[in-house]
Amino acid sequence: MKYPEKEITLVVPLASGGSTDVNARATAKLMSKYLNQPVVVENKDDAGGITAMTDLVRQKPDGYNLQFAGDGLFSIQPILQKNLGYKQDNFDFLVGTTSPDQPGQYFSAACYPLIASMYIGNIMLLVLNLPLVGLFINILRTPKNLLMPIILVLCIVGAYAVNNSVTDLWIMMIAGVVGYFLEKLGFSTAPLILAVVIGPMLEDALQQSLLLSHGSLTIFINQPIACSLLVLTSIVTMYPLLSKLIRMFFRKRVQSNNAAER
Structure with missing residues (x-):
C-alpha cells in the first residue's frame, strides 16, 4: 500500500504562534512537498498539551495523526504528574522520514536553513x-522615567510572545519583584546572570537524559561520569557553607581551650 493516501494531521500540543508551532508549520510544508499530500497543523494546548498527548495515545496508530512536541512532555511532565494518560513508551519517535522521490533525503534537512x-x-x-x-x-x-516604562513593555511583550502564556507574565513579574529585593539586600547579580545563561542548557540536557532513561533519575547515578560530576558539583556548592561551619567550630574550640587555661 502506498503511503500516504490521504491528508496527514500534525498535532502541536501548544498554542499557535510559539517557536514549536512555527517549526511544526515549516515541517508540515516540507512534508507536503515530499509526500505529495496535504499536511495540516492542529493546535491543542489544553492542560499544557497533556490532553493532546492523551488523545493521540487513544487513537489507532495509522501514520496519519502525528505529534510535534518538545522534550518536556515526554521527560519532565511524567515525573511531575504520575497519573498521566500516556507515557514515553506509547510513542514511536520519527528521527527522519525519507522522501518518496529522493531516497536518502531526510526531513531533518529543514534544520540547515535554521x-x-x-x-x-x-x-x-x-x-x-x-x-x-x-x-x-x-x-x-535616557531619563529613567522614560526608559523604564519602555523596558517594562518590551519585557511583557517578549515574555508573552514566547509561548502565548499568561503564566509566563506572572513568572516574569514575580522574578522582577524577587530581583528587586535581592538587589536591595546586597546579593551579587553575577550568579543570577550565570544561571540565566546556563539554565536553559541544563534544562535541555536534563530533558535529553530523561528521554534516554525513560523518565528514570537513576541515569545520573548509574553512569560514572555523571555521578562524578554530580558529586563534584555538590561539593563545590556546599563548600562555602561547610567552610564557614568548620571555621566556627575551630574558633569555638580555641576559645574554649583559652578559657580552660585561664
Missing part, C-alpha cells in the same frame, strides 16, 4: 554592533 539563519544573524549583529556601539551607550543616558 542553522544558516543563525550564522547570518551573528554576522549582522557584528556589522551593526561595531559601528553603533556608541549610539547604544547613549541609550543609557
Whole structure:
C-alpha cells in the first residue's frame, strides 16, 4: 500500500504562534512537498498539551495523526504528574522520514536553513554592533522615567510572545519583584546572570537524559561520569557553607581551650 493516501494531521500540543508551532508549520510544508499530500497543523494546548498527548495515545496508530512536541512532555511532565494518560513508551519517535522521490533525503534537512539563519544573524549583529556601539551607550543616558516604562513593555511583550502564556507574565513579574529585593539586600547579580545563561542548557540536557532513561533519575547515578560530576558539583556548592561551619567550630574550640587555661 502506498503511503500516504490521504491528508496527514500534525498535532502541536501548544498554542499557535510559539517557536514549536512555527517549526511544526515549516515541517508540515516540507512534508507536503515530499509526500505529495496535504499536511495540516492542529493546535491543542489544553492542560499544557497533556490532553493532546492523551488523545493521540487513544487513537489507532495509522501514520496519519502525528505529534510535534518538545522534550518536556515526554521527560519532565511524567515525573511531575504520575497519573498521566500516556507515557514515553506509547510513542514511536520519527528521527527522519525519507522522501518518496529522493531516497536518502531526510526531513531533518529543514534544520540547515535554521542553522544558516543563525550564522547570518551573528554576522549582522557584528556589522551593526561595531559601528553603533556608541549610539547604544547613549541609550543609557535616557531619563529613567522614560526608559523604564519602555523596558517594562518590551519585557511583557517578549515574555508573552514566547509561548502565548499568561503564566509566563506572572513568572516574569514575580522574578522582577524577587530581583528587586535581592538587589536591595546586597546579593551579587553575577550568579543570577550565570544561571540565566546556563539554565536553559541544563534544562535541555536534563530533558535529553530523561528521554534516554525513560523518565528514570537513576541515569545520573548509574553512569560514572555523571555521578562524578554530580558529586563534584555538590561539593563545590556546599563548600562555602561547610567552610564557614568548620571555621566556627575551630574558633569555638580555641576559645574554649583559652578559657580552660585561664
